[in-house]
Amino acid sequence: MSMYDKVLIRFGDLMLKGKNQKIFRERAIALLKQNTKHLNVNLEKRHDRLFLVINDTKLEDIEQALMRVTGIGSFSFFMSSLPGYEAVVENAIKLIRAEVLTHKRFKIETKRVDKSLKETSQEITQILSKSILKEIHDLVTVDVKNPEVTLHVEIHENEALLYLDSKKGLGGFPVGVAGRGLLLLSGGIDSPVAGFLAMKQGVEVEGIHFESTPMTSIESAQKVIDLAKKMSVYAYRQELRIHMVPFFKLHQEIIARISPSYVITVMRRMFFRVAEKVAQKNHALAIITGESVGQVASQTLDSMHTIEAVTTIPVLRPLITYDKQDIIKISKQIDTYDISIQPFEDCCTIYTPTGSSTKPNIKKALINEKFMVDYDKIIDEIVSQTKTFVITPETNIRLEEFGFTVTEAWEAMHDHIERQ
């Protein structure tokens, strides 16, 4: 049995947001309920504060669940005590002896919520410190300026809350309060991270993936489903919708008709044209990508400018100024890294010509696209053939069960193109 009774949950930023506060709070509560439904805990609302009653649930399980709720600023496991000073002192000593294992710089901070007490918070701190320190002076040295451990004591009318330092949550806003965005999800490291950051900021995310089976392997498409499964723990209702666009036909058209230096640019312009249609169909208000400036040649500002010109929908790039190492760190944190580094090629990496233009422009892109035969028609066709999957942390979707096949033609085609 743990010595803690409850968890105090703080929803950082969102308490500041005036009118939206009610919507945010309701969403935050819904997320909390959903993310802890597999645990034996109860949600308790008191005034503007939220608590989880721990019962006999393991603290690690609660911590893991809370670390997946977007919008939580911080949380503290606390011990509930009778409010009298004697009881507080006794419980505080118990708590510190259990949690502080090596000598630490220490401080006590008191909050007096029960205004009927005659002492000020400062005076209460002094009264408590005296008795507490007498018992634990072997373990701590008081250092109010630079403590390693702070004991927080909140004295309410009927109880006192005792806790040591709080744990940092994801921060941001509850997913879903900021509208819906369509994430261009590749199998790489960056786009899952971009999607996670968007969700963390409150955006409800749906994914779109351009898959070129049988020209690319079924594994590269399966990778996206597996990534989505990892991302879905942060999603609204823990469900992530993924739109799989059969890009093969358009991909072939591009390779056959576009000059090598413009293949990447035109392919991305096609991505955005398709994504805009899928976004409209699904009421998404923005496109989200994993691009950042200058990582690869195709991610220059000239390139982004030329690509984005095909759409009027806002394009969000959460990683625009991130360094690769920071992106990798987040991808490890959300557990997508190991899947992302599996070496299966998708349409953006397979048969990409060397010598892609780093300074493409709209005029030349349009001239190139004139050589393609009625791409608008192909776009409508592939949008209507798009398959949508609802991914949750529990789903186990294998694409081969949904008509995604590796045909015998694949290897032959592979050889053929490789030889060219």
Ligand SMILES: Nc1ncnc2c1ncn2[C@@H]1O[C@H](COP(=O)(O)OP(=O)(O)OP(=O)(O)O)[C@@H](O)[C@H]1O
């Ligand atoms: N096959 C695809 N389906 C959907 N979106 C894609 C696909 N390929 C690329 N994208 C989108 O274009 C962005 C830039 O692609 P690029 O291949 O340059 O990416 P990257 O820097 O390797 O990023 P990532 O690691 O996400 O693949 C990706 O972050 C993603 O948002």
